Amino acid sequence: MDHHLDRAWWLWFEEFCLNPVNRYGQFVRTFTLIDVAPLARVFVTADQAYQLYINGVYIGRGPARGYQASWPYDSFEVAEFLREGQNTIAAVVHNPGTGTFSYRHEGVAGFLFTGQFGKTEIVSDASWRCRADPARATHTPKLSKQMGFQEHIDLRRDDRSWMTAGAHDGVEGWRKPSLRRYGCPPWHTTEPRNLPPLSRDEIPYTEFVARATWRERPCDTGTLRNPMTHHRDAIAAAEWQPPDSGWGADDVGVLIVPEVPDGSCYALTVGLSLPGVGEVLIEADGCQGGEVLDVLYAETIDGFGRPVFANTLSPGGDAVDVCTSVVLGGGGCRHEAFQITGHRYATVVVTGPSPALRLRLMHRQTRYPLDIVGRFDCDDPALMQTYHVSVNTQRNCMLDAYVDTPWREQAQWWGDARVQAWNTFSLKDDPRLLQRGIRQIADPQQSVPNGLTYGHAPTIAHNCVLPDFTCVWILTVWDHFFQTGEPNVFLEQAARIDSAIGYFESFGIGQGNLAAADPRYWLFLDWTDGIPREGQPTLLNMMLLEALERVGSLVQVSGYRGPLERVETLAQTLRGTITDRLWDEEVGAFHDGLGEQGQPYRSWSLHSQVQAVLCSLRSDVHEKTAREWVGAYLSGGPSGAAVPTPFWLVYVYEAARRLGLAQEAVDHMASYYAPMVASCGTWERSDRPGNGDVTGSHAWSAHPIYHLPRLLGGIVQLEPGWSKIRFDPLVNVKRCRRVSTLVPTPRGSIASTWERDGSRVNVRLELPTGIEAEAVLTGQRTEVVIGVSNWCVELSGTGVNTP
Numbered sequence: 001m002d003h004h005l006d007r008a009w010w011l012w013f014e015e016f017c018l019n020p021v022n023r024y025g026q027f028v029r030t031f032t033l034i035d036v037a038p039l040a041r042v043f044v045t046a047d048q049a050y051q052l053y054i055n056g057v058y059i060g061r062g063p064a065r066g067y068q069a070s071w072p073y074d075s076f077e078v079a080e081f082l083r084e085g086q087n088t089i090a091a092v093v094h095n096p097g098t099g100t101f102s103y104r105h106e107g108v109a110g111f112l113f114t115g116q117f118g119k120t121e122i123v124s125d126a127s128w129r130c131r132a133d134p135a136r137a138t139h140t141p142k143l144s145k146q147m148g149f150q151e152h153i154d155l156r157r158d159d160r161s162w163m164t165a166g167a168h169d170g171v172e173g174w175r176k177p178s179l180r181r182y183g184c185p186p187w188h189t190t191e192p193r194n195l196p197p198l199s200r201d202e203i204p205y206t207e208f209v210a211r212a213t214w215r216e217r218p219c220d221t222g223t224l225r226n227p228m229t230h231h232r233d234a235i236a237a238a239e240w241q242p243p244d245s246g247w248g249a250d251d252v253g254v255l256i257v258p259e260v261p262d263g264s265c266y267a268l269t270v271g272l273s274l275p276g277v278g279e280v281l282i283e284a285d286g287c288q289g290g291e292v293l294d295v296l297y298a299e300t301i302d303g304f305g306r307p308v309f310a311n312t313l314s315p316g317g318d319a320v321d322v323c324t325s326v327v328l329g330g331g332g333c334r335h336e337a338f339q340i341t342g343h344r345y346a347t348v349v350v351t352g353p354s355p356a357l358r359l360r361l362m363h364r365q366t367r368y369p370l371d372i373v374g375r376f377d378c379d380d381p382a383l384m385q386t387y388h389v390s391v392n393t394q395r396n397c398m399l400d401a402y403v404d405t406p407w408r409e410q411a412q413w414w415g416d417a418r419v420q421a422w423n424t425f426s427l428k429d430d431p432r433l434l435q436r437g438i439r440q441i442a443d444p445q446q447s448v449p450n451g452l453t454y455g456h457a458p459t460i461a462h463n464c465v466l467p468d469f470t471c472v473w474i475l476t477v478w479d480h481f482f483q484t485g486e487p488n489v490f491l492e493q494a495a496r497i498d499s500a501i502g503y504f505e506s507f508g509i510g511q512g513n514l515a516a517a518d519p520r521y522w523l524f525l526d527w528t529d530g531i532p533r534e535g536q537p538t539l540l541n542m543m544l545l546e547a548l549e550r551v552g553s554l555v556q557v558s559g560y561r562g563p564l565e566r567v568e569t570l571a572q573t574l575r576g577t578i579t580d581r582l583w584d585e586e587v588g589a590f591h592d593g594l595g596e597q598g599q600p601y602r603s604w605s606l607h608s609q610v611q612a613v614l615c616s617l618r619s620d621v622h623e624k625t626a627r628e629w630v631g632a633y634l635s636g637g638p639s640g641a642a643v644p645t646p647f648w649l650v651y652v653y654e655a656a657r658r659l660g661l662a663q664e665a666v667d668h669m670a671s672y673y674a675p676m677v678a679s680c681g682t683w684e685r686s687d688r689p690g691n692g693d694v695t696g697s698h699a700w701s702a703h704p705i706y707h708l709p710r711l712l713g714g715i716v717q718l719e720p721g722w723s724k725i726r727f728d729p730l731v732n733v734k735r736c737r738r739v740s741t742l743v744p745t746p747r748g749s750i751a752s753t754w755e756r757d758g759s760r761v762n763v764r765l766e767l768p769t770g771i772e773a774e775a776v777l778t779g780q781r782t783e784v785v786i787g788v789s790n791w792c793v794e795l796s797g798t799g800v801n802t803p
Contacts, residue, residue, distance in 0.1 A: 003043035003114060005073060005190055008123040010110035011177035013130040020109045021097030022140060022149045024133035024338070027111050027177070029089045029122060030166055036082045037118030045073035045190060046093045046111045048103050051338060053090040054081040056164040058336070060200060061366065064193040064400035064436070065412070067445045067458055068106045068186035072193040082117060089115065089122065090163040092133065094338055099460030101146035101411035102401075104445070106186040129168040130177045134158055136338075141226040143339070144320045146409040146461075150226070151339045155329035156289050195400060195432055201365045202281065204253030205346060207271035210305025212238035216263050216351055227294035228321035231349050232309060234265065235296075240304045243268075255359045260352035269307055269347045270361060274389075275299065275681045275697045277342040277396045277406035278366035282326060282335040285358040289330035292351040293359075296323040297343035299407055299696040300679055300689045307347045308690035310408075320408045320693055328357075340366050342396055342406025342697055344680065367406075368398035373749060374427040375742040376708045380735045383666070383708065386673040390702035393682045394423045397699035401440070402433050404456075405684065405695040411456040414441050414469050415524065416700040418476050419650050423705040425483050429744045434480055435489060441473050442496045450506070451499035452521065465521045470500050471543040478550035484746060485721020487558035497551060498563050501570070504544055509574050510566075514541050514581065514594065525607070526648045527685050530641025532601050537593040538582045542611040545574050549615075557720070579617060582608075588624055590617070592642075605642035606633055606652070613655040626659035634664040645685050646676075646701030653707045662711045662730045669704055670735065676701070713741030713752050718774070722747055727785075728776040729754050731761040732795055747771050756795070763791040 010016075013025040044052055045063045052059040059081065062074040095109035113124040135158035140150045168174040183189065214234045260266045280295060298307035310320055322343070326335050346361065376387050396406050402417040403410045414437070421434040440446070446457040448465055453473050455464040474497055480489045490497075507515045514536040517523045523533045523540065531539060548571035555564050584591045584600065590608045592601040609629040613622060633639045634656060644652055649672070656665035676682050682701040683689060689696030710716050714729030722745035729739065731754050738755040748768025755762050765785065767773055772786050777793050 003073065003075065004116070004121070004123070005043055005112060005114055006182045008112050008114050008182055009125050010112050010180040010182065010184065010187065011124045011128060011130060012108075012110050013132050013175070013177060016108055016110070016178050016180055019097060019107055020095045022138050023095055023097060023109065024136040025093045025111070025130055026133050026162065027091045027093060027124075027128055027130045028162060028168055029128045030086060030168075031120065031122055032086055033082060033084055033117060033120060035084055035118070036079060038079060039077070040079040040082055040115070040117040041075055041077050042113065042115040043073055043075050044091070044113045045071060046091070047071060047109050047187065048095050049093070050111060051092045051336070052076070053163050054078055055083065055088055056090075056160075057081050058200060060197045062193065062197065062400070064195055065102050065458055066191075066440070067104065067443055069188050069445065070191045071187045073112070073190045074193055074197060076197065078115075086166060088164055089113070092338060096148040098148075100148055101409055101456060101459050101461050104458045104460060108186065110180065110187070112182070112190070126176055126179060128177055129174045131173045131175060134173060139224060141224060141321055143322050144408045146411055148339065150321065151324040151337060153325070153335060154327040155333045155335060156327060159329060160334065193400070194436065196369050198366045198399065199369045202362045203272065203276070203365055205270035205361045205363060206253070206273055208243045208255070209269040209271050209301060209345065210240040210242055211266070211268045212240045213264060213266050214238045216265050225325070226321055227323045227325050227349070228296055228309065229319070231265070231294060231296065235267065235307065235309075235347070238267070238306070240306045242305065253360050253362055255348075255361065257350055257354070257357040257359055259356045260350050260354040262353040264352045265349055266352070267347055267349045269301065269305060269345055271345045272363055274392045275342065275344040275396055276363055276365055277340060277399070279337040279340060279364045280324070280346060281337070281362040281364055283332070283360040284328050285332045286355055287328040287330055287333060287357065288355055289328065291328040291354040291357065293326045293328060294323060294349040294351070295326065296347045296349065297341050297407075298345045298347065299343060299681065301345055307345050310690050310693050322408060336364075340399070340406070340410070342410070366399075367395055368400070368433065370395060370398060370424070370428055370430065372427045373429075373742065373744040374709070375740070376713065377740040378712060378736045379738050380670070382670040382674065382677070383735065385677045386669060386704050387708055389673075389677050389680055390423070390682055390704045391427065392680070393697050394420060394427070394699045394702040394705055396697050397702075398424070398433060401437055402699070404700070405698050407695050407697060408693060411459065412437055412440065413456045414453070414476070415455070415466070415472050415647070416698075418472050418479065419647070419700045419703055419706075421476065421479055422650075423699065423702055426705050426709055426743060429483070429746050431480055431484055434476060438473070438476055438480065438489060438493065442493055451501070451503035453500065455522070455524070463522065466524045467503070467518060467521055468524055468540055468543055470503070471547040474500060474547040475550055478554060481554060482717070482720050485723070487554060490554045490558055491560060494560060494562060494564055501548070501551070501564075501567065505570070509544070509577070510570050512573060512577050514577060515544055526642070527645045528642050528648070530603065530643070531605055531607055532592045532595070532603065535593055535595040535601070538578070538590050538608045539592070539605070539611055541574065541578055541582070541593075542608070542615050542617070545571060545578060546611075546615050548574060575617070583618065588621060589629070603641065606630070606639045606644060607642055607648065610651050610655040613658055614651060622659060626661055630656050630659055631661050631664055634661060634668040643686070646683055646698075649701070650703040650706070653703070653711070657711055657716075663733050665707070666711050666730070666733060666735060669707070673704065709741045709743050712736065712739045713743070715741060715743045715750055715752055722771055725750065725771060725773045726776065727752065727765055727773040729763060731756065731763065731793065745771065759795045761793045761795065763793060765789045
């Protein structure tokens with residue numbers, strides 16, 4: 001169906017010239033259907049976000065993040081929610097009135113809608129009615145510096161009946177909307193999100209963790225009440241007890257809260273079985289009206305069941321106050337949160353006076369609906385737990401974009417996104433989030449004039465321009481081509497890539513110079529000390545070399561003709577410069593760069609040696625690198641001052657595979673990830689969640705999804721579009737006796753299994769049509785196979801032999 005959005009008007013409940021700040025609006029349209037068509041589709045968007053209901057039933061939310069000049073819209077098939085006779089379309093719309101790490105505010109807000117219900121068409125126009133949300137407060141604290149505002153709602157002011165009511169004319173508070181024509185600035189046009197709607201599965205909080213009581217701390221009525229700071233000290237000081245017979249559930253997700261006297265607080269912490277991301281749903285019975293529930297979200301708890309709240313980025317730093325406040329209405333009431341939160345534990349604090357309450361807490365899982373096809377299975381429990389925890393973290397960090405963490409930021413960091421795309425391709429051949437993100441990072445509305453990209457986009461974080469992430473962005477254009485076999489994104493972005501490379505050319509890399517750290521920007525490299533970030537860092541130049549060589553390959557295979565043809569020469573020159581100026585012959589390793597005065601740094605990081613392997617620099621010494629650097633680190637040896645974080649381990653493990661250290665990488669992974677498995681999430685850094693702002697659900701460290709099928713299953717892509725793979729399963733690994741892997745590709749899924757029986761190993765590989773494999777089962781001889789292949793190999797003391 002054609003969306004016909006150009007027939008609709010942008011609506012708002014105030015004058016458009018008023019700058020909205022954390023404003024919620026409600027929009028409603030009632031209409032009559034004589035009969036319900038078998039197909040009925042709506043097209044909808046809002047700046048910044050909406051929740052859509054038809055006849056009181058939740059349909060979905062959106063739109064995907066974007067830029068106002070071509071603002072995204074969504075579409076939903078809604079025939080099943082319509083009925084003959086009167087129908088009501090309702091939307092709650094929010095605009096933060098400020099930019100965040102996922103949104104660029106342009107000073108206006110609006111709601112746009114069309115619906116095609118057989119012969120009936122509904123568009124957003126003057127026939128709609130709207131009002132400012134009477135229940136949600138405007139002046140609330142921020143969730144974090146990267147996100148918007150806390151949600152404070154008074155259910156006495158909104159019983160949600162407006163979502164199903166008939167006429168709204170003449171009802172207090174409702175008015176005709178302000179109108180702006182389609183195509184008016186800043187929304188010059190619209191575009192489809194080209195992503196599926198976020199999921200809407202409702203799951204209960206099934207873990208009843210602990211309870212506590214304390215005396216209420218007086219609240220200064222002259223200050224804005226922040227539930228997190230108001231309760232934080234009391235939560236930390238309280239004696240937390242496990243649930244008892246007087247507190248618990250008489251149904252899944254239902255809590256019985258005893259009467260709370262005036263001046264007291266009663267708190268209970270509940271948990272999801274695994275960390276999730278979505279909207280909390282609260283139903284309350286037994287309310288008199290006016291009872292205050294504060295819901296505080298956490299990723300982890302301590303040994304006593306007490307929620308652990310990270311409150312600062314550094315001493316005296318920025319608060320992370322992910323929470324909401326709900327004032328209950330009388331009798332029974334329901335709250336559906338608008339703001340998406342990532343968490344595992346929810347602590348509900350009931351402030352007295354309050355009668356005994358019956359609360360039902362649910363979590364509407366709101367994430368990218370990834371239809372998982374890929375599979376990894378083995379008989380080692382530690383590896384399987386690592387794999388499953390990684391998959392859950394990966395899914396929680398897939399919203400309308402790849403995000404770093406669903407908890408305190410939800411930003412599309414592009415260093416994270418590259419790893420997340422690799423993870424995704426091990427689960428499903430779905431390049432849509434990667435492709436959409438590549439375009440958003442490249443968008444001219446979010447660019448530096450010298451060609452650099454922002455580290456995440458869309459964003460107002462002008463301190464987040466990272467030259468190394470510009471290299472990563474270029475590499476993800478290659479990743480898209482390598483997965484799909486299609487060069488369309490490269491050809492589309494060629495001019496933007498040329499601009500980015502132009503920035504690095506300004507350092508004279510074509511004349512035998514090295515790229516330098518630019519003090520105007522943030523050179524990230526990794527969350528670790530010990531890597532020089534001044535002068536001419538080795539790691540930055542090696543990352544640039546990898547990006548240039550990938551672009552050179554894309555130029556050759558795509559038929560491109562233009563300025564980027566020079567890149568092959570640039571790469572050759574930079575490769576020679578790195579080898580000549582950054583190699584330390586005495587140590588037999590690459591040092592970490594040149595200082596401001598051109599002097600070599602007296603440091604040699606594992607990072608530099610690993611990146612050298614990935615760039616095939618000094619291949620003649622890779623055996624030494626494997627033994628003295630990568631192998632030593634994986635075996636528990638020292639790694640110098642620059643200790644890799646979980647993020648950078650994705651590159652360490654890849655280098656290990658290439659260096660013949662697959663078994664060492666698997667063993668390291670099993671022990672390294674054990675603490676993360678215990679917390680049911682993969683971490684941002686090596687620090688345990690709750691230490692500062694370190695997150696416990698960070699998909700840049702969920703790369704066991706990517707590595708385990710490669711290391712143990714032996715399935716390694718060799719050619720773009722998966723036309724050719726290498727099959728080299730680690731059949732003599734000590735940890736496992738059997739491994740089964742299914743890897744999705746654009747040509748179909750590759751399946752491999754092996755099982756060891758004494759000294760014999762039965763191996764099977766199933767290839768879809770169009771894929772051939774270089775099978776390496778002896779460690780020496782390679783054979784090319786297609787279709788289905790079976791082997792029986794004999795283990796020897798040093799490896800495997802084909803009988």
